[in-house]
């Protein structure tokens with residue numbers, strides 16, 4: 345039974361996926377789930393997860409899967425995620441995508457759609473330097489882009505092969521991108 349909508353926002357750091365996910369989350373009334381946000385919160389509170397994750401986040405490396413998979417499973421089982429959700433920053437590698445598929449098969453109620461926000465590298469670097477988060481310094485940005493190419497790009501192929509990927513030009517005004525996204529997910 346496919347009742348809910350599971351949207352997976354892919355795209356490099358700085359592609360605007362967090363902002364767009366937030367907009368669409370309000371529009372569709374489904375939660376915006378950002379693993380980066382969850383990790384930053386855990387780090388700020390210095391929880392056990394936060395302490396383990398901090399060095400990876402600071403360096404722009406992926407946090408090991410075993411720290412995140414249980415967290416995502418719990419989050420997707422929460423009540424507000426019953427009718428759908430927007431995932432932002434997960435899956436970041438193919439094993440995470442496979443884990444998500446298995447999880448959703450168990451829940452048996454979602455049709456997943458992956459969306460790739462396309463933005464050229466030079467625009468990304470400018471945007472990230474302007475944003476000024478702790479992990480937005482030039483060395484970490486460079487590493488995050490490399491990690492994106494190595495680990496996350498194959499996730500695009502994973503969804504493309506299953507015919508579940510839509511690509512949207514993210515190098516436009518915020519409102520124009522939102523407008524396109526609304527038609528793509530409708």
Ligand code: AMP
Nearest residue numbers: 379380400401404405406407433434436
């Ligand atoms: P983001 O806010 O999505 O740019 O994520 C910030 C940082 O959190 C990333 O550079 C990673 O260190 C970590 N992170 C977020 N999501 C994941 C994930 N799905 N798998 C591994 N690490 C992640």
